[in-house]
Amino acid sequence: MGLAYICRPGASRRSTDGRSTDGGEGTMQARAQIGVTGLAVMGRNLARNFAHHGYTVAVHNRTPARTRELIEEFNHEGAFVPAESIEEFVAALERPRRMMIMVKAGEATDAVIDEFTPLLEPGDMIIDGGNAHFADTRRREAALRERGIHFVGTGVSGGEEGALNGPSIMPGGSVDAYAVLGPMLETISAHVDGEPCCTHIGSDGAGHFVKMVHNGIEYADMQLISEAYDLLRQVTDHTPAEIAEIFRGWNEGRLDSYLIEITADILAHTDPATGQPFIDIVADAAGQKGTGRWTVQTALDLGSPVTAIAQATFARVASSRGELRAAYRAMPGGIRPPVRHDEAARFVSQVEHALYASKVIAYDQGWTMIRDAAAEYGWDIDLGAVARIWRGGCIIRAAFLDRIRAAHAANPGLVSLLAEETFAAEIADAQVPWREVVASAAHRGVPTPAFSAALAYYDTLRAERLPAALIQGQRDYFGAHTYQRTDRPGTFHTHWAQPGRPETEV
Template sequence: MEATAHIAVVGLGVMGRNLARNFARHGYDVAVHDRIPSRTHALIKEFGHEGTFVPAENPEQLVARLRSPRRLMIMEQERDATDAVTDRFTPLLAPGDIVVDGSRAHFADTRRREAASRERGVHFVGVGISGGADGVLHGPSITVGGSEKAYAVLGPMLETISARFDGKACCAHVGGDGAGHYVKMVHDGIARTDSQFLAEAYDMLRKTAGCSPGDIAAIFRTYASGRLNSDLLGITAEVLDHVDARTGSPFVDVVADTADRSGTGHRTVRTALDLASPATVLAQTVFAHSSSGHLRLRSAYRGLPGGDTGQLGPAEAERFCARVEHALYASRIIAYDQAWTMVQDAAAQYGWKIDLAAIAHAWRTDGIMRSALLDRMREAYTVNPYLNSLLADPFFAEEIAQAQVPWRETIASATRRGIPVPAMAAALASYDTLRAPRLPTALVQGQRDHFGAHAYHRIDLPGTYHTDWSNPERPEAHV
């Protein structure tokens, strides 16, 4: 058969199938292959009318049907499967061809695969795809990592199938090798934190203000009409409004209060630790979810004394609802600032040139991330691409200043009542840590020098020093 296909998609699970359909709907001829042949046949039988699909029974046939330079997109979801497909196809490709990994791969694996492919003259591109199965079909948010040469060939196709906002494709080339998957990992981490913030707000409103789940749904919709506007708030309100058909109880009351203790959140926290990037809000979110599933510990702690459990009167409850909005907003700013810092720290470590404004735009249409706040962040990084922090931008500095009293009062109220708000409290603690002119870390350094001779730096002299603690009057030794 003549080589006519513009791109190939290998792996026709839900995500791969919908991606292939998206390409076909936009006029591209798509070669398709899956290790389970029935998936290929089912795709063409059910959706063949949407465009041109070119089936292939084996790797050799698939590669032969691709135009040069060949573009081969892998949509396997397991690490070993991605390695197997890459190893099987790469020897069949020619220098200048492009292998694209659209899975949720760990960026370190993408860097490894890119280096190995580069030795053969083949481009390896890691693509972070956000928006879920529906978004992949109708227009995902896409962050691309790989060489600029590869993006020049592949990018126009990805921009064509991506979502659009303000007339511009929500697709960005964010750096070399694993940058696209790294940014996707951070995206998933911040989305998880956003969910935790809303869960903590719900808990406070219910236990402190005495609101029912339906009441809180209405409050969240009010929040969503203002600066906290986001799709996730709307989703959360819908969940809170839902009534369980079996029991007639609020849906949220019949769902087990334990979270999955695996996933990309753990991976993101480990990466932040490796980079010494202070992603404390995400870390507390992950640990909160881990704690929820630790039933043995929860059983041991249950019944132990806590704080005041009295509820507020109607007037004070209304004021409390307004304070919670401030706390949510300020906490989100800090969490996003930590996410951008993680991206900047990785860029410095791996030599990536990353445009944070472009990432904010790419995320703008993603279902769980879609929010007005991203517009402000994009504006901030457009005006000054080299911001060390969002809070160095006048708008965000003023927003945080305005939130100080209600933010602190909300956290204090939760603490007095024994209501856990680990993510919001971590956001406030991070803010106070970074704004402090001097931290008690000086004492920690002294302790470490005393018990382990780890040495320390002085503020008035260059170099590293150690004190002889058996005779502290003796002058410090320069080490």
């Protein structure tokens, strides 16, 4: 297949930002403002999104049949330039060339980069819109920078629907690359209150790092919601349909979010094959694609205590360990009679408090991790802007993100959400019900790893003194790892095996 100009009637002149405006159809070789290679669902939908916004889009896939399918099905939606070879694809792109790769993270991404790089010139850019590990992005960006090519690791959140209708977009890379690419990404992103859900996150791997943390928060949010459902099901004896109505009510208040909305829809759904609640015929073993695991592993490297995110990730792992679960299943548990009918409404309110407080903690852990990484890698990340671009398009979009944005805008040095007055007041108000929910879950044997981890994290950081002092003593005793004192500066070691156990300053 040679290059063909496929477009809507009236799409040849371009506006000042490069988008097509009007003109006639033609068959001459086209010049595309953006190219997408890798036309699985996400790549195809992003290409269509660009086309919907007036851009001429070059499209390419390793399997040419997929390119032809896109053209046959969607050519009426905008201006596409199909290419069967990588040479045709690159030749279709205007300078500076902007090509987005949407392939599997890892070796496949490296293979595509290696294939295309010899055809590119200084000033061109490769945009990786997949879920790449940020360390790989840093490596790729440094290597391509030496050749004068911009590499833009870009987090894209919102799934296939967001990719088509407006995702949250988190590009990293250089400021110069964003100056050229940013207006296009902002145009196709979701918009909230007239603002694009896209901003330049920071240099090299910052965009993919922030997307990774987004997914870690997503793990925690989903686990917390699932624990809330489980508590309502087991403690109050509500049916899934009744719990769906509870969630719909919550979605009209401070828990207003996409995940709460879809949870209500899922719980209200009846399986057409069995007539049973859909939730009861789904296997209780949750999968994952690795970004939650990356978040936890990276948090350990950074020394960032993302305990709620970690427990949510481990909960997914535990759910899939069938043989291990079978070995534990016959073991005794808590007492599980449902609460009395007149107590159910109170318990529902307590769970709402616990869910909200735990959610705030999980998000705060994510923001702390981003701040820690920015310090480690020299990224200048606007934490308020991160909250702003997550308000629409992405999976964790929620009403309270605007409050997080406002909090960081008012105080760019904000250390924690709990240092902001209104969030602090809400957590204080949630104290009693939050603790009662976790205690009730433990008494009844209902697992709440994320609720419990969030509360323990809160209590750990608010404690005036922690048992870490004993751990320091233990480390010094068996390994001479030293310790600090509270009464004077310096580093010390006690000679535990000597008479009188003398202490020396190291």
